[in-house]
Structures are given as C-alpha cells and as structure tokens.
Amino acid sequence: MSSVVRALRTALPRQPRLCLLSQRQRYYATSHSEPITIVEVGPRDGLQNEKGVIPVSVKAELINRLAQTGLRNIEAGSFVSPKWVPQMAGTAEVISIIQRLPNVQYSVLVPNSKGLDGLLALLPTHSPDSSAPPPPPISEVAIFTAATDAFALANTNTTVAASLERLAPVASAATANGLRVRGYVSVAVTCPYSGKVDPVRVREVTSELVNIGCYEVSLGDTVGTGTPATVGEMIEEVKKSVPVEKLAGHFHDTYGTGVANVLASLRHGIRTIDASVGGLGGCPYSPGATGNVATEDVLYALQGSEYDVRHIDLGKVAEVGWWISEVLGRQNTSRAGRALWARRVREQETMEKEKARL
Numbered sequence: 001m002s003s004v005v006r007a008l009r010t011a012l013p014r015q016p017r018l019c020l021l022s023q024r025q026r027y028y029a030t031s032h033s034e035p036i037t038i039v040e041v042g043p044r045d046g047l048q049n050e051k052g053v054i055p056v057s058v059k060a061e062l063i064n065r066l067a068q069t070g071l072r073n074i075e076a077g078s079f080v081s082p083k084w085v086p087q088m089a090g091t092a093e094v095i096s097i098i099q100r101l102p103n104v105q106y107s108v109l110v111p112n113s114k115g116l117d118g119l120l121a122l123l124p125t126h127s128p129d130s131s132a133p134p135p136p137p138i139s140e141v142a143i144f145t146a147a148t149d150a151f152a153l154a155n156t157n158t159t160v161a162a163s164l165e166r167l168a169p170v171a172s173a174a175t176a177n178g179l180r181v182r183g184y185v186s187v188a189v190t191c192p193y194s195g196k197v198d199p200v201r202v203r204e205v206t207s208e209l210v211n212i213g214c215y216e217v218s219l220g221d222t223v224g225t226g227t228p229a230t231v232g233e234m235i236e237e238v239k240k241s242v243p244v245e246k247l248a249g250h251f252h253d254t255y256g257t258g259v260a261n262v263l264a265s266l267r268h269g270i271r272t273i274d275a276s277v278g279g280l281g282g283c284p285y286s287p288g289a290t291g292n293v294a295t296e297d298v299l300y301a302l303q304g305s306e307y308d309v310r311h312i313d314l315g316k317v318a319e320v321g322w323w324i325s326e327v328l329g330r331q332n333t334s335r336a337g338r339a340l341w342a343r344r345v346r347e348q349e350t351m352e353k354e355k356a357r358l
C-alpha cells in the first residue's frame with residue numbers, strides 16, 4: 001500500500017464530502033425529482049454469501065456506518081437456520097447492539113415462525129422497564145418465497161405453495177406484534193435450476209404475498225440475468241394484479257445489467273430499489289450469481305435525474321464500501337465506488353505534491 005493511500009485512509013473521516021452534481025443538475029433535481037427509497041440489503045443479502053465468519057462487531061459497525069449516510073431502510077440480518085446460512089448466525093446479538101437512529105427503519109429476514117419467534121423474544125411485550133437495555137430497533141420483517149418450486153426447495157426446503165402456507169401465519173403474527181411485513185419473490189426472471197421464469201407465475205406469487213399481508217413485495221432477479229426488456233416485461237405482468245406502489249426491484253449484477261435494470265424498473269413505475277454497499281452479496285442457493293447492484297452505482301446513476309436520492313450521501317456510502325471491502329478482504333465491485341476511490345487518491349497525491357512544492 002502506498003504512503004499516499006495509507007495517509008488517505010487515516011484522513012478519510014476528515015475529507016470534504018464529494019460534490020458530484022453540477023449547479024444545473026442540482027436545479028433540475030430540486031425542481032423535478034420524485035423520491036426514491038433505497039433499501040440497503042448489504043448487511044443481510046451482502047454478508048450472507050461471504051465465505052468466512054464475520055464477527056458480530058463488524059456486522060453491527062457496518063449497519064451503524066450505513067445508518068450515518070442518509071439511508072433510511074436497512075436490512076440488518078436474518079433469523080434463518082444457521083445450518084443453512086451460517087453467516088447469518090448472531091443476528092440477535094447484532095440487532096441488540098446496533099445504535100438506533102430515529103429516522104432509519106431496520107428490518108430482518110425471517111423464513112418461518114421459529115425465525116419470527118427469535119425476533120419477538122427480543123422485543124418488549126409490555127411497557128419497557130427503564131432499567132432494561134433498549135430493545136432492538138426492528139420495525140419490519142421480510143418473508144421470502146420464489147417463483148419456482150425448484151428454487152424454493154433449494155433455498156427453503158419446501159415448494160412455493162407450501163412456503164406460502166408456512167408464511168401466512170408468520171405475516172399475521174408479525175402484524176399483530178406491530179411489525180410491517182415485506183415480501184420477496186426470488187427468481188423473478190430466471191431460475192438457476194429450471195431456467196426462464198414465466199412472468200405470470202411471478203404475478204401470482206406476488207399477489208399471494210400481498211394477500212397474506214405484505215405491504216410491499218420485492219421482485220428479485222436472484223441470478224442477475226435480467227435485462228431492461230425482460231425485467232420490464234415481468235413488471236408489466238405483475239402490475240396487472242398488484243399496484244406498482246407495492247412493488248420494489250431487487251437486482252443482482254451478474255451480467256452487468258444491474259443499474260440498467262434499476263432504471264428500467266423506475267421507468268415502469270417502481271419507486272423502491274434494493275441495493276448493497278460495495279456490491280456485496282449473492283444468494284448461497286443461486287450458484288454463479290454475483291452481488292446485488294451496488295448502492296453507490298445506483299446513487300451515482302440517479303444523480304441529477306428526475307429520481308431523487310439526495311437524502312443519501314454518495315460520498316459517505318462510498319466510504320462505507322471502501323471500509324467493508326477492506327475489512328472483508330474482498331474486491332469492491334461497485335464501479336462508482338472504485339472510481340471515487342481512485343479520484344480521491346489522485347486528489348490526495350496532488351495535494352501532497354503541492355505541499356512538497358511550497
């Protein structure tokens with residue numbers, strides 16, 4: 001590591017924020033923009049696919065750092081079987097130690113009643129005792145199924161129909177306990193086991209999730225084979241039964257079409273996008289798929305557009321991406337994140353040269 005890069009790392013928190021919008025872009029963004037919700041799934045979808053065991057302290061720090069960037073929705077982990085996804089073990093501890101920010105919604109993924117019970121055990125059932133530690137700040141659970149039986153069996157050991165039967169009481173119990181319920185439909189474009197997926201099937205499963213109580217359903221291109229054309233076709237089909245306000249887009253970037261698919265889904269009316277800092281992630285049961293579309297890439301692409309994400313600080317998100325990539329010893333797959341890093345190194349080198357010259 002060069003001395004400039006080392007010095008830069010030490011100096012990171014004191015660096016001025018990156019100002020990436022021109023004055024004209026800022027005017028356009030202010031006067032015409034529509035707010036977009038970014039659901040940051042890095043701490044869950046991102047970390048669940050890492051090879052090594054990640055300490056609880058690192059997971060909690062990732063969530064805390066993300067919460068400081070202006071992101072308002074963070075999926076913090078999952079209460080799934082540790083035999084199936086060992087990387088998510090310790091979620092109870094993680095959510096017990098994160099710092100609650102009042103304007104941030106924290107959620108966790110649950111596959112069944114046992115997962116929900118694990119979460120509910122941590123939440124207060126009566127007026128909180130002032131001497132007790134504060135309860136975890138979870139206000140939402142995410143339940144998940146798939147558009148194909150082959151994927152549902154690989155991911156959750158059950159068929160789609162049986163998973164929906166299993167999830168209905170989970171959704172009711174979560175709602176009864178004051179939690180919002182979000183749903184996911186995996187393999188909404190292609191299934192790694194059974195190939196191209198019929199959009200009609202995606203529509204049916206999405207409707208079922210709404211019927212059992214999901215306020216929103218995230219349509220997952222789990223494998224990341226989607227293109228603006230196939231994603232658009234799928235969304236238009238789903239919209240025949242479910243209002244677009246209840247849909248979100250969840251794209252993996254395997255073929256480099258993640259940002260294009262985000263833009264396509266926005267054009268088709270979706271206003272909530274899942275993304276993962278540093279492009280972390282992938283589903284352990286989707287062989288060959290890479291991480292989610294990177295949060296930094298989405299934020300960069302939407303700057304100055306008619307879609308408003310100005311409440312999220314791209315520079316700060318990029319810093320989190322650099323930090324977590326280094327901690328995990330992995331390559332940062334966010335193109336924008338890498339470019340911003342290179343730019344900062346160049347700026348620092350210029351400053352150093354200037355200082356030496358004076």
Ligand SMILES: CC(C)(COP(=O)([O-])OP(=O)([O-])OC[C@H]1O[C@@H](n2cnc3c(N)ncnc32)[C@H](O)[C@@H]1OP(=O)([O-])[O-])[C@@H](O)C(=O)NCCC(=O)NCCSC(=O)C[C@@](C)(O)CC(=O)[O-]
Pocket residue numbers: 045048078079080081082083084085111112114115116118144155156157184185186187220221222250282283284285
């Ligand atoms: C659903 C099960 C549990 C069925 O797994 P199973 O083996 O059929 O379940 P079981 O009921 O027979 O239980 C087996 C063991 O797991 C335990 N168990 C059972 N449930 C839990 C729980 N909640 N928490 C902790 N432990 C649990 C249970 O107690 C038992 O322990 P044992 O008696 O053998 O010691 C399993 O298949 C599972 O956990 N699957 C989760 C897989 C997963 O997390 N995949 C990644 C998330 S989905 C995703 O990434 C896609 C998404 C959402 O991002 C969108 C996209 O991109 O498509």
